[in-house]
Amino acid sequence: MGFKTPEIPYELKVGRDINTVFNLHQVISEQQDYFDFVLVDICNALNFRTDATISSRDIALTRADTCVKSHYWSDFVLAKINSYMTDCDSPYEHIRLRSEAIMTQEINFAMHLSVHAVVVDMPKSSRIENFARILDQYFQNVHTSMKFILRIEIPSEFQEAEEQYEKYTQFKMLCGHYNGLQIILQFGANLPSWDSFSKRWTGDKIFGVQLDTDSFLTNQKGYPVLSKAHQETFKWLMKQNVNFILKGKHPSDDLDKHYQYLCHLFKNHDVLDEEEKIEVSYRNFLQSPLQPLADNLEAATYEVFENDTIKYDIYEDSLYRAYQDKKKYGRFFQTNASLANNDQENIEMRDPSSDPDEPIVVMYFGAGRGPLIRRAIKAAQRADVKIKVIALDKNPNAIVTLRNMIIDENLSDRVTLFAGDMRKIAIGDLQGDILMSELLGSFGDNELSPECLNPTDKFLKKGGIFIPFSYTNYVVPISSQILWNEVNVYANSTISNRISISQQLYPFELPYVVKIYSATYPCGDKTQEVFTFRHIPYPDDPKIAHIPEGEGQSMRKYDRKIFVVKEEQSEIHGFGGYFTAELYQEIIYSTNPEVHTPKMHSWFPMYFPVKEPFIAFKGQEVIISIWRNNSQAKVWYEWSMSVYDPVKNKTIYSTHIHNINGRGFSIGL
Numbered sequence: 212m213g214f215k216t217p218e219i220p221y222e223l224k225v226g227r228d229i230n231t232v233f234n235l236h237q238v239i240s241e242q243q244d245y246f247d248f249v250l251v252d253i254c255n256a257l258n259f260r261t262d263a264t265i266s267s268r269d270i271a272l273t274r275a276d277t278c279v280k281s282h283y284w285s286d287f288v289l290a291k292i293n294s295y296m297t298d299c300d301s302p303y304e305h306i307r308l309r310s311e312a313i314m315t316q317e318i319n320f321a322m323h324l325s326v327h328a329v330v331v332d333m334p335k336s337s338r339i340e341n342f343a344r345i346l347d348q349y350f351q352n353v354h355t356s357m358k359f360i361l362r363i364e365i366p367s368e369f370q371e372a373e374e375q376y377e378k379y380t381q382f383k384m385l386c387g388h389y390n391g392l393q394i395i396l397q398f399g400a401n402l403p404s405w406d407s408f409s410k411r412w413t414g415d416k417i418f419g420v421q422l423d424t425d426s427f428l429t430n431q432k433g434y435p436v437l438s439k440a441h442q443e444t445f446k447w448l449m450k451q452n453v454n455f456i457l458k459g460k461h462p463s464d465d466l467d468k469h470y471q472y473l474c475h476l477f478k479n480h481d482v483l484d485e486e487e488k489i490e491v492s493y494r495n496f497l498q499s500p501l502q503p504l505a506d507n508l509e510a511a512t513y514e515v516f517e518n519d520t521i522k523y524d525i526y527e528d529s530l531y532r533a534y535q536d537k538k539k540y541g542r543f544f545q546t547n548a549s550l551a552n553n554d555q556e557n558i559e560m561r562d563p564s565s566d567p568d569e570p571i572v573v574m575y576f577g578a579g580r581g582p583l584i585r586r587a588i589k590a591a592q593r594a595d596v597k598i599k600v601i602a603l604d605k606n607p608n609a610i611v612t613l614r615n616m617i618i619d620e621n622l623s624d625r626v627t628l629f630a631g632d633m634r635k636i637a638i639g640d641l642q643g644d645i646l647m648s649e650l651l652g653s654f655g656d657n658e659l660s661p662e663c664l665n666p667t668d669k670f671l672k673k674g675g676i677f678i679p680f681s682y683t684n685y686v687v688p689i690s691s692q693i694l695w696n697e698v699n700v701y702a703n704s705t706i707s708n709r710i711s712i713s714q715q716l717y718p719f720e721l722p723y724v725v726k727i728y729s730a731t732y733p734c735g736d737k738t739q740e741v742f743t744f745r746h747i748p749y750p751d752d753p754k755i756a757h758i759p760e761g762e763g764q765s766m767r768k769y770d771r772k773i774f775v776v777k778e779e780q781s782e783i784h785g786f787g788g789y790f791t792a793e794l795y796q797e798i799i800y801s802t803n804p805e806v807h808t809p810k811m812h813s814w815f816p817m818y819f820p821v822k823e824p825f826i827a828f829k830g831q832e833v834i835i836s837i838w839r840n841n842s843q844a845k846v847w848y849e850w851s852m853s854v855y856d857p858v859k860n861k862t863i864y865s866t867h868i869h870n871i872n873g874r875g876f877s878i879g880l
């Protein structure tokens with residue numbers, strides 16, 4: 212089961228919610244042709260139990276487990292817990308006690324059956340502490356693999372929908388953001404505005420969306436269809452790969468046409484281009500950042516880099532422009548595009564000592580398996596200049612590929628190879644015009660580009676340039692229960708094949724590389740810049756000389772950025788990190804969402820989690836403080852987040868400083 216199309220790399224799963232099931236065996240055999248699962252009451256909703264009868268053994272609580280084979284319970288049945296007779300937070304003790312007993316009795320029986328999941332309705336009352344406590348007892352029971360799903364009714368009115376979200380947030384906080392918790396959003400015939408809705412729930416673990424068949428409209432041919440608002444919302448939810456649940460008026464209603472309609476929506480909900488198809492399996496998947504300086508990268512990793520032709524196109528364009536300037540004016544105009552465009556002035560500024568017959572020397576430091584050697588040569592052919600390449604890498608395995616490349620492609624007259632660490636290597640008196648590198652990580656400097664490049668100024672001829680010559684990091688607060696839960700999984704597990712056990716000691720104290728998909732931006736998605744590193748030893752614009760760069764710039768940084776909350780109430784789970792690199796004049800590549808280089812997939816963003824998610828309200832300020840620190844042996848980031856209330860003129864919340872002294876994560880020098 213599950214509806215598939217060749218174009219979409221995931222499937223549509225649809226379940227059915229049925230009230231009053233008398234013969235479960237029959238229901239399953241009727242429904243399993245279309246539906247992937249059914250929601251049924253674990254006990255008849257009207258099975259009234261008083262304090263006296265609840266523990267009676269004379270009356271069977273519900274149908275026997277033997278009515279269906281056990282795999283149906285675990286694969287096909289989601290058990291609804293009675294919400295009709297329960298109010299766990301009732302001020303009346305006898306109602307509270309009875310409610311607690313009913314819920315406990317039903318959940319225990321569902322566990323006995325090993326059903327796929329239990330579905331509990333969010334209480335209607337505003338008090339939920341005791342309700343949360345009862346469920347949290349189970350959440351702490353590590354022995355059950357059964358899922359817990361909270362079903363939340365989404366009212367059409369914006370303010371009421373907000374209140375439901377706030378209640379859900381409180382529930383999550385009361386239960387310590389339990390990892391296994393998922394939600395079903397239950398819609399009616401009218402939806403709250405699309406914008407507010409998507410901002411609220413994108414980052415949460417939505418198991419499914421439920422809709423009654425009477426919320427469908429009927430088209431001219433008499434078929435069920437959805438309103439435009441529902442269609443938009445459903446298409447968006449299909450992209451999040453959630454399940455859909457239909458509920459008819461009567462248990463025996465035929466829902467085939469409603470099912471067909473969902474399949475029709477699914478077929479048209481998303482058109483993924485080739486890049487997105489590659490990226491889809493990386494959505495929300497956490498990876499620990501690479502350390503190309505401390506470790507030797509593997510062949511497969513280089514292959515992934517080399518697949519991103521966009522990045523190499525950008526390098527080629529930068530080199531081409533740099534070669535052209537060198538050819539025409541005998542010098543570079545790297546940072547000042549207006550100077551570069553002023554032909555007359557440039558001719559006057561021509562470097563008289565530059566010999567046009569001398570080849571331009573490109574030093575390619577951190578050459579990997581050499582993709583940019585080919586691009587440097589190609590750009591030279593385009594600009595019609597002679598070049599020589601000095602390629603260097605410290606990874607002995609990459610050197611093997613580079614040696615073979617020089618032989619196989621007859622490059623020995625143009626390419627000289629060195630094996631070693633650029634920070635320490637001696638290469639005689641060789642010097643270059645351009646020092647090109649690609650040492651950037653998801654958070655710009657996190658692969659230690661500054662530490663590697665600063666000592667290489669000496670390899671540049673006077674007037675030489677670095678490509679890239681500058682890189683800047685950006686941050687923005689994010690809300691994503693899904694990403695936070697992923698980190699929490701590491702925190703709660705002792706064995707994971709994704710990151711090393713030592714890193715799991717402080718899983719909330721390391722940043723993760725991740726294709727952030729299920730997240731919202733409570734302060735808006737505009738990022739703010741934090742650290743910049745520059746490599747401009749011979750500035751073409753004299754003003755730039757005042758900005759510390761190269762060996763002169765500090766490797767230890769601190770920045771503090773203020774973001775204003777735009778949503779009514781938001782839960783914050785950390786912040787996202789991005790970067791922009793400047794290569795030549797206005798040529799950049801960037802992962803900063805505002806100016807993200809189209810179709811470039813070499814870098815996913817970085818997610819910096821906080822140990823405890825926190826709430827901030829509209830108008831309050833969320834502050835990100837971030838440090839880049841170092842010792843003789845390593846570099847690391849530390850971070851904290853706080854909330855400032857401008858009305859009270861007070862800081863009302865602060866996280867601890869994460870990763871102090873690099874205890875959870877550091878990058879080896």
Ligand SMILES: C[S@@+](CC[C@H](N)C(=O)[O-])C[C@H]1O[C@@H](n2cnc3c(N)ncnc32)[C@H](O)[C@@H]1O
Binds near residue numbers: 581582631632633
């Ligand atoms: C991110 S990879 C990029 C490789 C190549 N430019 C590409 O695009 O496929 C960085 C490369 O720099 C090398 N590297 C890192 N630090 C280095 C250092 N200090 N000295 C020499 N090579 C270094 C690594 O071994 C790795 O091959």
